[in-house]
Amino acid sequence: MADALVLAVAAAICAAAALLDALDARQAPDVRRRARAQRRAARRRRSPTANALARLGRRAGLPLREPGDLARRVHAAGLPPAVTSDEVMAVKAGAALVGAALGLSVLMPAAPGRLGPVVVFAAPAAAFLAPDLWLARRARGRARLLAIDLPDVLDLTRVAVASGLPVVRALQAVGERRGGPLAAELTVCAALIEVGVPRAQALHRLAARCPLPGVAAFVAAVQRADRHGTPLGPALAALAADARTDRARRIQDRAARAAPKIQLAVALLLVPAAMLLLAAALITGTR
Template structure:
């Protein structure tokens, strides 16, 4: 085996590693999408078990903002604050029981610290999960909001009542914001007062644009103010915010791309060139 052949082999291996890294990213996304249903079912069973355990041992009173955090995380309305507190209490008990074998092997002073710490971690872990879920929902809604507001403006300016416009936009589009608009339209059809339905929408999507939207709809209901200009301004602001977020995500991804190029693709190309030069000299 000549030196040119060896260099070409190394270059091919590095190029294959770079392509394999991209393939792994795509495969992970597909696997995550395929297993989302199974994970949700498994998580629901775990949460139900923790809730039953928490009810048996007794759960503390819920804080005032827990209902708002549950709504912002996108959980169904059937999940009550009492159920969430029972799940938190059950998580604390399970974490403490799981730590007991380790605490038994530690000195007494450390065991007295580890056991309460594990119970506290199990109790407050659902709060961290709710906060993370709410952040992801808010980021996803921020990316969808501009297009939804534009369609809503078109419907209102075409002469549709605001309730019908909300229903049509929710029915004709997919995504998180459209799903919330469909739920809002369903509540209005069931006879829920519009102010209460808008307040629930704001709780489930606690974004500044949604707060301004609900205020504009209420002004249009009470004072007859035109809704089209307000929706146009909101759509422009949402589009600018989306562009800013996408720019930040691209800036965060740039170092990783540069690292992959510098460590894999550039050496592969240089080795191919070196292999050709060695072969020509030989």
């Protein structure tokens, strides 16, 4: 009886894991990303760890050369304006120093054989590159959120412009009434233009902060309308249709990738769970 109970419990655990995996694959990834983005937006300040690493890196004064594309990656990650590329380099320097200290004091004595010197050099290098990986991951997640919001934002901007609002007022109205990272960038762009920043510079900043082809095409359409006086509504309608088509294609691609995951969960978890339940019933019957 004890063996049957153990098998039944194991079967229940496998079935529950399979159901959770299937539900997680079925749940819209966009909803999860939007929830994570909202939680991150609620805590705009950098973590104490990042602040400590930045102070350590600045005090060390290491002669590090800033990569040419670091500013672009910082913009693409959507970091606050106070976080510049110099701040990121200070964090990288501080992380490298902490990694070197950990490599010498902890990892090198614990490394087997001749791996000690390798660990001493690998630990600071990995710590130095960790902020770059974090920036790339954050930029990818933010780009997905921007792509999700882009069709609706373009449609709302088209409606606002068609109702008679100037472009700047339309950007401000859409940004204030539509949540999300793209709407926030529109609000900042409109505010910069209102305080006297040249429109071309503010739009260039918008394109840098939102590195999507649709946003670049939107900025080009606004600049073309300003330069030649062409109507902006038809261009926004075409851009919104293209963005919606791209979003539908990405959703279909994610759905196609989710199907093998569900089949794998069924094959590896549900089938063994059913087998365990059958074995438990057979053991109980034989006794």
